[in-house]
Amino acid sequence: METIIEPLRALDWNDVEAVDSAARKAFDLLAASKYLLRRALNGLPRNPDLTPLCEHYDILDKIVLHDDPESGIRLRLHIFGPGYHDRPHNHRWTYASNILRGEYRHRIYGEAKLDTGVDVSTLRAIHVRHEQVGASYALHHSAIHAVVAEPGTVSLVLRGPAINDRFLVMDAKTDRSWWQYGANQESLEDAAKKRMSPQRLEELIVLLGQWDLI
Numbered sequence: 001m002e003t004i005i006e007p008l009r010a011l012d013w014n015d016v017e018a019v020d021s022a023a024r025k026a027f028d029l030l031a032a033s034k035y036l037l038r039r040a041l042n043g044l045p046r047n048p049d050l051t052p053l054c055e056h057y058d059i060l061d062k063i064v065l066h067d068d069p070e071s072g073i074r075l076r077l078h079i080f081g082p083g084y085h086d087r088p089h090n091h092r093w094t095y096a097s098n099i100l101r102g103e104y105r106h107r108i109y110g111e112a113k114l115d116t117g118v119d120v121s122t123l124r125a126i127h128v129r130h131e132q133v134g135a136s137y138a139l140h141h142s143a144i145h146a147v148v149a150e151p152g153t154v155s156l157v158l159r160g161p162a163i164n165d166r167f168l169v170m171d172a173k174t175d176r177s178w179w180q181y182g183a184n185q186e187s188l189e190d191a192a193k194k195r196m197s198p199q200r201l202e203e204l205i206v207l208l209g210q211w212d213l214i
Helices: 001-007 015-030 034-046 188-194 198-210
Strands: 060-068 073-080 095-101 103-109 126-131 136-139 145-149 155-158 164-173 176-181
Touching: 001 015, 001 095, 001 145, 015 095, 015 136, 034 060, 034 155, 034 198, 073 198, 103 176, 136 198, 155 198
Parallel strands: none
Antiparallel strands: 060 073, 073 155, 095 136, 095 155, 103 126, 103 145, 164 176
16 A cells, blocks of 8 residues: 555645545556455454554444554545435545445535534535545545435545544534544543444455455
8 A cells, every 4th residue: 555655645635636636646546456455455354553443333334444653644445334424524634535336415515613603504515516436536624514325335535644633513403513533532432332343344345345346
């Protein structure tokens, strides 16, 4: 994965144009060299640095394929389960995504003040996209967005270094908003709850093979 990550280390991750351009090249390299994903996934169960970073939720799995602690860059696979949808939120880091399988409806919202005093009821989508196989995009860490994914959707995610230690989640149904923090501020109990089991990781590797993604 070094050949993929190396050109990204010098990026200004606040420059979304530059992130998008560099990420597209990285995604094209991965598409042309599927063995890189296969090798990374097959070696993952024996990697004590990466397996603790993989996360399982009821409707989403996150597999970390590469972690570069020096630059803060990570390459992940996101696998969406039935019923996946999220609330409007921003991120702690700028990232780029590439859809490998399935599709999702992607809402990008207008400007809102990123604090818990925001009036969530005034939040309106200004851009709605259908991200389908082959689509890629880059999103600044300050942007507010939400995704509704088809079951079995798989995306590659290149995330840059964390710019902030927290991100804001907004719930229009309850008109509430709250901060969520990075893993380094989680309790051991909370971290353990979302850590992917070895059995789940093996299941996903088999599934990705069946889907001809590796």
